Amino acid sequence: MAIELGTTGVDGLRGVAAVLGGWQADGAPLQLHPGDLGWFWRFGARATVEAVRTWSRDGRILAVGLLDGRRLLRLATAPEARRDEELARRLAADAGDPARGVLPGGGVSVEAPAGSLIRELLSADGWRAGEPWTALHRDLTDPVPPPGARIEVVGPEQAHVRSAVQRAAFDGSTFTDERWHTMAAGPLYDAARCLVAHDDRGLAVAAVTVWSAGPGRPGLIEPMGVHGDHRGHGYGRAITVAAAAALRSLGSSSAIVATPSSHSGAVATYRSAGFTPRPELADLCRDA
Structure with a gap:
């Protein structure tokens, strides 16, 4: 079954956060955390709902995105889907085409976990590396x-x-x-x-x-x-x-x-x- 891009309501955000929480593990690459959604909530329920995207297959969420400031898409993927080609190609297409309604035209950025296939696809499509970040543990x-x-x-x-x-x-x-x-x-x-x-x-x-x-x-x-x-x-x-x-x-x-x-x-x-x-x-x- 194809990858489906979706949104969620206020009631569903707790479930999305629970999914994100389940993907966090010691030693795993740093990626979008349920706390990022919690901190974004300072802007209100409606703004948070409008900023969250999910990508699912067969009803199972495989990736979650947060539009942080509209021009930055912060992504997390299920650990077993980090190299999933179908998912990565759908993520890259949705991030790269303003007509899909995820990111606007002009200058935009994608934050994705280390080792994820989407990073390789975007790089091959001409996306460049931005400012380096240091993760600490x-x-x-x-x-x-x-x-x-x-x-x-x-x-x-x-x-x-x-x-x-x-x-x-x-x-x-x-x-x-x-x-x-x-x-x-x-x-x-x-x-x-x-x-x-x-x-x-x-x-x-x-x-x-x-x-x-x-x-x-x-x-x-x-x-x-x-x-x-x-x-x-x-x-x-x-x-x-x-x-x-x-x-x-x-x-x-x-x-x-x-x-x-x-x-x-x-x-x-x-x-x-x-x-x-x-x-x-x-x-x-x-x-x-």
């Missing part, structure tokens, strides 16, 4: 040491603190109190935690959100940031260590994160928190 078998800073778990009453640190950590961030509440009310936040680190004066200096994919599977850090006025004092390491501990408490087997390789300070922070870098991977880009 930390095993959570053993207990995580204390973070070295006061850590607060964010609830509705602290949403304004969490959103303020996010905006202070990332230039151009549009994260607001309302968006935190929207994200936290979504169906995927049950498996998530937001944390804020405070300095010795009680000021909020760093924040993180972590997402479980279920017990025994890698959990995701997305995002982590340090307030621009408080960098260089170890707060990035502290909040990252706290993030690892939070994921371990949720049953995660490991913690994973990805950052542009050009952000050498971020890579160094994750390494200082016990994360090990994996080989770089770049999105595939089409200029026109």
